[in-house]
Structure formats: C-alpha cells, structure tokens
Amino acid sequence: MPGSNKPLLSVLQGKKAEKTPIWLMRQAGRYLPEYRALRADKGGFLELVYDSDAAAEITLQPIRRFGFDGAILFSDILIVPYALGQGLRFEAGEGPRLSPPLTDAALASLEPIPGRLEPIYETVEKVKAALPAETTFLGFAGSPWTVATYMVAGRGSKQQDEARRYAYRDPVAFQEIIDAVAGMTVDYLSGQVRAGVEAVQLFDSWAGSLSPAQFEQWVIAPNARIIAAFKARHPDVPVIGFPKGAGGKLGAYARETGADAIGLDETVDPVWAAAEISPHLPLQGNLDPLALIAGGDALESAVGRIISAFEGRPHVFNLGHGILPDTPISHVEQLLRLVRQ
Numbered sequence: 001m002p003g004s005n006k007p008l009l010s011v012l013q014g015k016k017a018e019k020t021p022i023w024l025m026r027q028a029g030r031y032l033p034e035y036r037a038l039r040a041d042k043g044g045f046l047e048l049v050y051d052s053d054a055a056a057e058i059t060l061q062p063i064r065r066f067g068f069d070g071a072i073l074f075s076d077i078l079i080v081p082y083a084l085g086q087g088l089r090f091e092a093g094e095g096p097r098l099s100p101p102l103t104d105a106a107l108a109s110l111e112p113i114p115g116r117l118e119p120i121y122e123t124v125e126k127v128k129a130a131l132p133a134e135t136t137f138l139g140f141a142g143s144p145w146t147v148a149t150y151m152v153a154g155r156g157s158k159q160q161d162e163a164r165r166y167a168y169r170d171p172v173a174f175q176e177i178i179d180a181v182a183g184m185t186v187d188y189l190s191g192q193v194r195a196g197v198e199a200v201q202l203f204d205s206w207a208g209s210l211s212p213a214q215f216e217q218w219v220i221a222p223n224a225r226i227i228a229a230f231k232a233r234h235p236d237v238p239v240i241g242f243p244k245g246a247g248g249k250l251g252a253y254a255r256e257t258g259a260d261a262i263g264l265d266e267t268v269d270p271v272w273a274a275a276e277i278s279p280h281l282p283l284q285g286n287l288d289p290l291a292l293i294a295g296g297d298a299l300e301s302a303v304g305r306i307i308s309a310f311e312g313r314p315h316v317f318n319l320g321h322g323i324l325p326d327t328p329i330s331h332v333e334q335l336l337r338l339v340r341q
Helices: 007-012 033-042 045-049 052-066 079-083 114-130 144-153 161-169 171-195 212-233 247-257 270-276 289-294 296-309 329-340
Strands: 070-072 087-091 095-099 136-142 199-204 239-243 261-263 283-287 315-319
Touching (some): 007 199, 033 052, 045 052, 052 114, 052 329, 079 114, 079 144, 114 136, 114 171, 136 144, 144 171, 161 171, 171 199, 171 212, 212 239, 247 270, 270 296, 289 329, 296 315
Parallel strands (some): 136 199, 261 283
C-alpha cells in the first residue's frame, strides 16, 4: 500500500502514527556546514538551484545527517515567475530581484520560458534515486499571492504594500497575474511528481498581510483552483497548504482549499488549531524557530506542548517557518530526540 513504509507519507494520507514524523522547512540550507562549504565552492544561490547535481546533494545533506522523515526539494518559489519570463537574480545580503517589476511592465510583455523548469525536474530525479526507501520526497511551489507580491514589486517586502495597492487599484490586471502563476504552478508541481516527488507543499508566506475579503480572493480561491487541477492529474498525491499568518482564517482555508494537510506557523495556538480543524485532517507544525535556537528546557517545553495538543490525530512535526541560519546543530539533534521519544 502506498505510504505504508513511509511514516510521513502515511500521515499526510490521513493515518495516525505511533511516532510523529518530522521534517523541517529550510532543513537544507545555511545552518549546515556542509551546505556552506558547497555554496562557497559553487557560487551563488541561483547557480546552486540550477546545478542539478549540487541541488540534489543539498537536498540529501540533512537526510544523511539527521535522518528526517521527509526530504524537501532544494529550490526556490521564484522559479515560477522566472519560467513566466521575468529575470531573476539574487543580490548578496539583499535577497531576490525580479525584473521588470510588474509595477513598470504588463504581464503580457513577458514571454514564458517553461524550459527553465527542466533542471528542477532533473534534481528531483537525482534525489529520488538516492533517497532511503522510508523517506518521503516533498516538492513545493509558492502560492499565487506570495509569488505575485515579488512579481509586482520586483523584490520582497515586509508589508507587501505594492502588491496590495495594485490589487485594489486594478483587480482585473492583478487577477491575470494570479491566474498566470496558478497555471504555471499546476504544471510545475505536476512535473515534480512525474520526476519523483511524493507529496507537495504550497507556501503562502505572506498570506497574513491580507484583509479577510482579500484573503478569500487572493489566497483561498487560487489555492483551491491549483489543488483541484493538480488533484485531477494526481489524485493520490497529498498537498500541504501553508498559509503563514492566516490566524483565525485557517479554518476557512482548511475547509475551502481542498488541501490534504495544513501547515501551521508558530503564532497559531496548537490547542485552538486541533479544535478548529477537522480531526481527520493532518496538521503540520508548529515549533517557533527561535525555540529551536534556544534549545534546552525551552525547547523541551515547546515540543511537549505541541505533541500533547495534537495527540490522537494525524500530525507531522515541523517548525512554524524555516529553520534559521544560526541554529545550532546540537539543538536539531535534541529536537529529534524529543520528537522521537
């Protein structure tokens, strides 16, 4: 039976586990000395993503070191706008830049280049061939609202003001951006599955910046369309929805998007989430990344609260957001001992 020998995949399919499976967002990255060494050797971030041998190695590094139950593809959510025709570069110390920003150019002026997705599929194939049999392989993409914020502004921003202004000023044009991202995302996730991933996650990192009406329009509706179209192609592949910052809107997101599992950020009370969201729907999360940095008693207490809150339901242990670069390796080891006790 699919997933029966893979603890993480089994939980994402709605089954309860004797031992809670664990993986961490951004588990392949800067907190690992082996990653820093490879990046120093290979060059910048985008160069690593597009070197399928290097990207596969980075994906596998935390599996070798920690034996997580899931491997998350090493890539970036901005590969989709890059495939839609925007230029993409990463500025040292400043993050990604997309050009032209859609405040200055029309979506119709972009020429899609779907071939830019092919090296990512090659990475998937290489990781799949090397993963332990019990490890679930997770693919991912950014959700349309979050991706659109970068496309409109040409960069990340704390409040997403430019995208929010654009959506109010010209909702028809903004809908076209959302639709373009959604269409490419379905193809992208489907390509990852064909290459070997077994579950996927939709990251909506900036979902918390929207009003309730905008959340329905720009988060719930496009994610529901993506999941429905993806499920029409891959009905047995679980989809994790992660709307960071959704707060009280999580219940509606869980009911209306069709996601198979819901990721919770660190601001969500796990007791509230367990009561609010159907007990049959797997939940993922939601340790504060700073509690992991603190380690010791603080970490033990935080892990205990989460495990207790989700006892008796399908639960995947994870952070509430990505692991931070200054996280001590020994604290990750402590976390694994606590979860697997």
